[in-house]
Amino acid sequence: MSNIVLEFPPGFEDYEREVEAKGWLPGVVAVIQGHRYTLTVYDPARLTQDVHEALKGGSVFLERNLVVVAAVTRERIAAAIQEIVQTGRASDLRPDPG
Incomplete structure (x- = not known):
């Protein structure tokens, strides 16, 4: 991951276990070849719940x-970003403005 830097939200170390249980983490920043990408990370169960909730209201x-x-663990997130870069999928991400 030499050309990738991951920045987790402040205090992440203190609530890492709760994040894994909740299955959702917004605000992870991946710096890939000098470009910053703010990511939202989900596990499949939480994503399904949130999608169903959003669609209930016709939204x-x-x-x-x-x-x-x-x-949603530090290790799984790091591995996912590494895979995204290795497979050439980083161009599917939208960089942060500025």
Whole structure:
């Protein structure tokens, strides 16, 4: 991951276990080849719940730079970003403005 830097939300170390249980983490920043991407990470169960909730009201579910992993852990997130870069999918992400 030499050309990738991951920045987790402040205090993440203190509530990492709760995040895994909740299955959702907004505000993860991946710096890939000098470009910053703010990501929202979900596990499949939480994503399904949130999509169903949004659609109940006749609304739409939309999330920029959505990454879905088997479990919302530091290790799984890092592996997912590494895979995104290695497979050339980083261009599917939208960089932060500025």
